[in-house]
Amino acid sequence: MLSCIGYSQETLSALLKTYNKESVPYISVQELAMPKTKAILLDAREIEEYEVSHIKGAIFVGYSTFNLEDVALSFPNLNTNIVVYCSLGVRSETIAEQLKKRGYTNVYNLFGGIFEWKNNNFPVYNSEEKETEHIHAYSKAWSKWLIKGKKIYE
Template sequence: MLRNLFRGLSLLFVLLLASCVRAQTVPPRLETGYPELDKKLSQLISADEHAISATEARKLSTAIFLDAREKEEYTVSHLPSAIHLGYNSPDYDQLEEIDKSRPVVVYCTVGYRSERAAKKLRQLGFSQVYNLYGSIYAWKLAGLPLNDAAGKPTEKVHTYSRKWGSFVPDSIGEKVW
C-alpha cells in the first residue's frame, strides 16, 4: 500500500515538474537551425510578438541594438554598432536622447537577460522593443558579423560559460567564457 502511494506521489511530482518546463511551439522564422539550441530556447525564452529573428533584426535599418550582457562579454564580441546597456546594473540614462518610437533590438547570449531588459524598456516608454530570439548565438549562426572592443570583425563569441557554450556548434567561432 505504501509502495503504491509512493509511486503515485512520484508520478504526480514528475507531472508537476514537467508542467513547469516552458516548452512552446516556436515559429520557423525564429529557429536558429541548430536543434540543440532551438530546444533549449523553446524552454527558456518567449517566442511571442516581441521576439525577432537575426535576419529580421538585420533588416530593421533604423533599429538601435542594445547589448544586455556584462561589459566583459561585450568587449569580447558584440553586434556591429551595438550599445552596451548591461544587465546587473543597466545604464538606461544613456538612452534619454533616443526617440522612444524608434525600433530597439535587445540581445544577450541566448535571449534570457535581454527578454527581461526589453520588458523594462517597454515600461520606460519605448514602443517598438524586440528581443533577439537566440541573441548573439542566433546572430552568429545566421552568418552575421561580430565586432570586438576595437570595432574590428572577430570570430570570438562570449558564451557566458562553458555549459552555455555547449548549446552551439564549435563552428560558431572561438568560444570564450
C-alpha cells in the same frame, strides 16, 4: 549568472520557452540583418562579453549594471525601434521588458542572441571594432548553443 541549463533541451525554441515569458516580440537574426531594418541595437550582456564580441553598432547597456534612465535620456522617442540582445535571448528579454514598461512601443528581443547571429555567419566585432571569430560564450553550459566561432569564457 543564470542557473545551468539542462542538457535535455532539444531546440533553441524550447530553451527560450523554458526561460522566457515571451512578453517581448522576437526578431530573427535574418530580419535584423536586412538593410531595411533600422533599429537601435542594445547589448544586454556584461562588459567583458561585449568587449570580446558584439554586433556592429551595438550599444553596451549591460545586464547587472543596466540603467533605464541612461537609455531614456539617450533615446527620448518612445517610438524608436530597439532590438535588445544577449547571448541567447534570456537576459535581453528582462531588459526589453523594462523598456516596454517605460513606454517604448517598438522593442524586440533578438531570437538566439549573438550566438544565433554568429551561427548564421553574420560578423561580430571586438572592442577595437575589428571583425573577430572570438565569441564570449557566457558559460560552458550555455556555450553548447554556439556552433560557430571560437569560444571565449573570460
